[in-house]
Amino acid sequence: MEKSKITPLSAACIYILFMLSSVQVLNLFESGRSDLWVSVLISVLFSAPTLLICLRLCSLFPGEDLFSVIYKSCGRFFGAVLTVFYIIYALFVTAISFRFISEFVRTVSFPKTPPIVILSVFAYLCCRTLKYGKRVFSRFCLCIFPFIIAVIFLIAFLSADLYDVSSFRPVLLGDLPQIASVGLGISSFSFGETVLLIGFISSVSSSNGSLGLAKKNMGRVVLWGSAVSALLIMGIMMSNVLILGEETMKRMYFPYYVAVSLVDVDDFITHIEVIAVIIFILSLIVKTGVGLGVTAEGISKLFRIKQPEKILFPLAFFIIILALQLFYSAQEMTLFAELNKYIGLVFQLPLPLVILICAEVRRLRREK
């Protein structure tokens, strides 16, 4: 899994799908406000330092994954400690994403199916895809990306006559701390997790495979990926508010699904929420796959295993069990999301900053 190279285009697709996955359908922050677009902008601002730190680390260690960067910049002992922290973080991020899939599938269509069955099916799919390497996984993302984007635009186009512009007003009347809190939530579930993503797509190479160009490619992937995903998240959230209205949206666990289910074009095109389910699950598979891959890489780095793909299945097994214990129902998801804002922040800003400082100190020493 380590040596496989990903093209910049595939890396950008993985990046955007990763960002879109959780915030796309779930209403995690009771955020049915007309100021949602401001929250998305604030989330980009919040995550800007994280993105810049990640880019700097990528330019200092081109072509290296997150855990190699940690070891090279922080040394053997401190590197191992930080690696353990990031493995735990990656485990939780993956477990949460798995649980989102199972809760969504159970709430929407299979209420009596035990979550473990749903989780096992998706975990098996992720493991099989990752077993053949990052390249196969990135091609999978490249294949599904145009479909997902096309569906998002198609749904926005078909639901245009349902838009109630009055739900968009009044703009900016909400209190700023609450808007910022929603922004922090969006950031923690999407842009902030770039730290983990660089562990996966850091092996981005140029077309001729040289690492010199990898720096430039990584910068492009992160900047363009963030801009496109911010626009898409903003579009999806605003269309939810415009279709459902502030009050209805606050009460929904899956507002995008409900909003799409209302689309009815002259009784000719109806029930297109099925497509929304497909795109949501596909994008969450990308996130869980990335999380699983990063965790496997972390564990293999910690225990000096050369083939991380060999531990994918027991790791997925452990993550499934962990996912089952995280929360007991869809209601508790909101509570969990609220907490993730603060826990995630520790791994998204202070720890990357420590790694960057260590890396810069080492670089300065080497130059002297």
Add this chain to the structure above:
Amino acid sequence: MDEKIIIIAVSAAMVIFELIPLFREKQIRIASVYTVLLSLGAILFFIADSGLKIPGINDILKAVTERI
């Protein structure tokens, strides 16, 4: 179907089709990590299933959230 049966079946399949071949190929390091992860998963499941109230992750998170 009972969740316990699924867990036991999956673990058994993993031991037979992956763990034993790893030991046979003398890839001891990978096999050890494999065993640890598998055991941790199984232990976590059976602790949760037995209803033992070592404050679960969920309870800890709830308590922390209420404080925040």
